[in-house]
Amino acid sequence: xxxxxxxxxxxxxxxxxxxxxxxxxxxxxxxxxxxxxxxxxxxxxxxxxxxxxxxxxxxxxxxxxxxxxxxxxxxxxxxxxxxxxxxxxxxxxxxxxxxxxxxxxxxxxxxxxxxxxxxxxxxxxxxxxxxxxxxxxxxxxxxxxxxxxxxxxxxxxxxxxxxxxxxxxxxxxxxxxxxxxxxxxxxxxxxxxxxxxxxxxxxxxxxxxxxxxxxxxxxxxxxxxxxxxxxxxxxxxxxxxxxxxxxxxxxx
Amino acid sequence: xxxxxxxxxxxxxxxxxxxxxxxxxxxxxxxxxxxxxxxxxxxxxxxxxxxxxxxxxxxxxxxxxxxxxxxxxxxxxxxxxxxxxxxxxxxxxxxxxxxxxxxxxxxxxxxxxxxxxxxxxxxxxxxxxxxxxxxxxxxxxxxxxxxxxxxxxxxxxxxxxxxxxxxxxxxxxxxxxxxxxxxxxxxxxxxxxxxxxxxxxxxx
Numbered sequence: 001x002x003x004x005x006x007x008x009x010x011x012x013x014x015x016x017x018x019x020x021x022x023x024x025x026x027x028x029x030x031x032x033x034x035x036x037x038x039x040x041x042x043x044x045x046x047x048x049x050x051x052x053x054x055x056x057x058x059x060x061x062x063x064x065x066x067x068x069x070x071x072x073x074x075x076x077x078x079x080x081x082x083x084x085x086x087x088x089x090x091x092x093x094x095x096x097x098x099x100x101x102x103x104x105x106x107x108x109x110x111x112x113x114x115x116x117x118x119x120x121x122x123x124x125x126x127x128x129x130x131x132x133x134x135x136x137x138x139x140x141x142x143x144x145x146x147x148x149x150x151x152x153x154x155x156x157x158x159x160x161x162x163x164x165x166x167x168x169x170x171x172x173x174x175x176x177x178x179x180x181x182x183x184x185x186x187x188x189x190x191x192x193x194x195x196x197x198x199x200x201x202x203x204x205x206x207x208x209x210x211x212x213x214x215x216x217x218x219x220x221x222x223x224x225x226x227x228x229x230x231x232x233x234x235x236x237x238x239x240x241x242x243x244x245x246x247x248x249x250x251x252x
Numbered sequence: 253x254x255x256x257x258x259x260x261x262x263x264x265x266x267x268x269x270x271x272x273x274x275x276x277x278x279x280x281x282x283x284x285x286x287x288x289x290x291x292x293x294x295x296x297x298x299x300x301x302x303x304x305x306x307x308x309x310x311x312x313x314x315x316x317x318x319x320x321x322x323x324x325x326x327x328x329x330x331x332x333x334x335x336x337x338x339x340x341x342x343x344x345x346x347x348x349x350x351x352x353x354x355x356x357x358x359x360x361x362x363x364x365x366x367x368x369x370x371x372x373x374x375x376x377x378x379x380x381x382x383x384x385x386x387x388x389x390x391x392x393x394x395x396x397x398x399x400x401x402x403x404x405x406x407x408x409x410x411x412x413x414x415x416x417x418x419x420x421x422x423x424x425x426x427x428x429x430x431x432x433x434x435x436x437x438x439x440x441x442x443x444x445x446x447x448x449x450x451x452x453x454x455x456x
Contacts, residue, residue, distance in 0.1 A: 123371055
């Protein structure tokens with residue numbers, strides 16, 4: 001049977017991984033290629049690279065890093081950040097990305113998902129959304145969570161699926177950074193509304209949070225996190241052992 | 253030498269990188285002369301069946317592949333490339349494949365229990381059939397490999413070399429003589445995927 005996936009997310013700025021990464025056994029902890037290799041060997045099922053560079057020069061460094069990673073790491077790679085046009089899909093796919101995640105770019109132009117799915121297939125199009133409860137509703141935010149939109153998350157998820165997105169990343173701003181666990185309430189509602197795979201993001205503080213995620217929302221396909229993996233609070237191989245002990249099907 | 257066929261479908265970067273990583277000689281090509289000379293051929297593919305089959309026909313590579321198969325060459329299809337080895341596909345209509353392995357490609361929708369998601373996207377374990385195929389000489393039964401697909405190959409069990417359970421037994425790999433295919437992506441299946449590619453590149 002298909003396994004639940006564990007996905008570390010790397011923020012890359014000017015070709016370097018940001019956030020205080022601290023691994024004793026890596027000579028250069030901010031080298032995305034070394035980190036990607038490390039995670040792959042620990043049992044990560046996929047990797048997400050998020051480009052937070054603002055400049056064109058940084059963009060070039062990012063694609064260099066992506067190319068070198070794809071030459072050395074043979075698990076699925078998803079790329080997000082600054083994806084606004086179909087040509088941006090082309091740029092990162094050529095460098096070895098398997099999936100491309102859209103966020104603000106899809107809110108500005110929902111047809112981007114349709115165009116990209118038509119050209120590269122739905123399996124390649126990931127709709128990522130930042131969601132926060134506002135006045136009893138689930139509001140979608142853009143620009144890294146700085147700007148609220150008129151979109152309601154569950155409707156937007158359904159629309160994304162209709163337009164050709166093959167997967168959703170649901171990042172709850174209410175639980176993100178709090179380290180109190182994933183937003184299982186929101187995730188359950190999203191999972192009930194769509195048939196495509198759903199990746200949970202935001203809120204993981206310890207390994208048990210993943211157990212709770214998959215037990216409470218059995219239709220969630222994957223758990224994504226950044227800092228708990230980067231800081232070494234949770235080791236992926238140990239996390240997977242714990243999941244297995246709890247009868248959650250994982251790839252060991 | 254392994255020839256990876258470039259016919260304008262999908263991303264060949266990872267496949268080429270993975271063969272380079274295991275030290276296997278390979279070339280990405282659409283040149284019939286190069287393909288004819290190579291002892292092994294990989295037919296990759298991502299996207300829609302009809303579009304990919306049309307591109308293969310437009311380049312005349314479909315006939316070349318059939319000829320090479322007849323000559324006893326090792327041919328491996330990956331994902332959509334594997335599906336194209338079969339006789340026909342019911343993806344948005346009914347389309348003719350290369351017919352190198354008997355069988356047809358049908359939707360997962362309706363075949364698997366309705367609570368399962370389509371596409372099947374993620375890691376699933378291999379149930380390797382019978383006496384282990386050469387492709388699996390380095391592979392243990394139960395190894396996880398990476399799948400992304402909405403259609404699967406339905407064929408006689410004698411052609412099936414491995415299945416994966418997704419509500420039903422889904423054809424994970426199939427083989428007819430020296431023509432074989434994997435529904436999963438070995439180039440995206442970590443070190444165990446590389447071992448499967450290594451086994452293919454060692455066939456002679």
